[in-house]
Amino acid sequence: MKKLFPLQHVMGYVSSLILSVVALTVLFFDMSFGMQMTVLLVCAIIQMSVQLFVFMHIGETGSKTSLYTNIAYALFVGIVTIFGTLFTMIWGYQ
């Protein structure tokens, strides 16, 4: 059993299920919009890290630094795209 279901993977799976349920609570509890977005963002980022570090083994190769640089750069471009768009198309007019 332990060979097929290593603890690290099981913990990763259980924690992503728990985080999804935590994210779901934004629909049922009375919270401010800022609080709701914070809960969603924190849960999503932790879940992404679980996938990257536990399941995708990003840290195990010899080319670790280049990998982290590449993913960090992609995330940077993605975040600038999303928030830059929101800034120019929505927030800028309010």
Place this chain on the structure above:
Amino acid sequence: MKIDHSVPLEYSTEENKNRIFGFWVFLGAEIVMFSTLFAVYFTLWNRTGNGPTAKEIFEIGPVLIETFLLLTSSFTIGLAINSMRQGLMKATMGFFAVTLLLGLGFLGVEIYEFVTYVNEGATLQTNAFMSSLFTLLGLHGAHVTLGLVWGGGLMLQMKREGFTPDTANKSFIFSLYWHFLDVVWIFIFSFVYLKGLM
């Protein structure tokens, strides 16, 4: 071909290492592509015209099923790679099969969801909200569909050739792809569905 036995099979040759690195670079490009579609959706999601709004059309039930199926499939493909590294062919094939079945289940629920939207009169042409929603979800669904074909092909090859540096490398890369789809889904679940229902 020089095989390095101190690392898992999928990393064992120079070419294999480069392929894995190259796939990470591809995933970086995928992150940026999905970001542009998220940006479009966030800009247009309350431009609903005469059509339905997010709150009217989203249903949490099917979305929770989809989330559960995809999270579980991401777990099982991780287990498949874990078994592969221990040379357990039967377990690897089993976990691969479970992963693909869960992926198929996810796709089924998503198609059901799309059909429901269209029956309710919300099509790609209805309003800017539906266009951007279908584009974002559709691209993710197309990735899952491609993954099913790819994973199915890999299972056939692994059955025929066993664990070689080649098949192990391909399976590992497939697992990276599948986990990535799960990451994208987490963001769709949080910032499309939950935010839309808030």
